[in-house]
Amino acid sequence: MTEHDQEHDESQEWIAGKHPVMEAIRSGREINKLWIAEQAQKNAAPIVAEAKKAGIIVQFADKRKLDQMVGGVNHQGVVAQAAAYRYYEIDEILEDARKNGEMPFLLLLDEIEDPHNLGSILRTAECTGVHGVIIPKRRSASLTATVSKISAGAVEYVPVARITNMAQTIDKLKEAGIWIAGADVGASQDMFVSKTSFDMPLAIVIGNESKGIGRLIKEKCDFLIKLPMNGRLNSLNASVAAGVLMYEVVRQRQSR
Incomplete structure (x- = not known):
């Protein structure tokens, strides 16, 4: 499956931005992988520490790769791929x-x-x-x-x-x-x-x-x-x- 296909996979959701990603980790959300822009490593250190504690795979990549993942959303150098949001009854x-x-x-x-x-x-x-x-x-x-x-x-x-x-x-x-x-x-x-x-x-x-x-x-x-x-x-x-x-x-x- 290509990255483009992943983006349109209904079983997956993208979470972008330091605060949303941190809250997703803290809430126990099922996160498959976390990407950190190489340019944002220092500022994202608390998120990386939280992710590693939760056993989440962390990968560092160029900011442009993160831009492509979330298409225009201000991600602040932090993007997570998670299981789709659960809708309630x-x-x-x-x-x-x-x-x-x-x-x-x-x-x-x-x-x-x-x-x-x-x-x-x-x-x-x-x-x-x-x-x-x-x-x-x-x-x-x-x-x-x-x-x-x-x-x-x-x-x-x-x-x-x-x-x-x-x-x-x-x-x-x-x-x-x-x-x-x-x-x-x-x-x-x-x-x-x-x-x-x-x-x-x-x-x-x-x-x-x-x-x-x-x-x-x-x-x-x-x-x-x-x-x-x-x-x-x-x-x-x-x-x-x-x-x-x-x-x-x-x-x-x-x-x-």
Whole structure:
């Protein structure tokens, strides 16, 4: 198998960057091999030490070889080849929340296509204790080297479920006692976040960067919420809006 073929092998994933690779090693992720750019040996010494402790093969190569492996991702002289990211089942995510005695808190991403947005959302989700992020299999960014890099390694700790049908998934979550809140700029004035209680088993739907939440998905939400807009623009970047909403849930739950 050539290196080009390896890059498109669905059983393998590339992890790029010092922080994402270190978090992957620490999380116990199955890593097949680690490449260090010869120019970055000194700065990557802690990663090499961690890798050798975990029994991971370390190879030194020219930076240009690493560039080819991850195609444009800023790898900082560190690239790992790992087993493909594991996607979780929704039942697993809910069970983990209940085992910890916590009210489930999920994010449903309705066709978030920009990997930078997905990476940023996962990073904030890890910081705010979100139990899981749910993405569709089609028309959506998936877990890649770019997403891992932007998430600063959070992709190793936040369970991600990949589903075929978002509407059916919402029905399943409702049956499990989860309330569905849709983030929508068209939400009524009296549903500003500051007036909405999130002290419940909750899943927040974040819509596509340009189109927002799809009509069918919006109709399936139990209620719609929006953030106050005092400027001339009427919308926030998807990952920023998601971040504000996640921290509002944290604020309310901590005050309880």
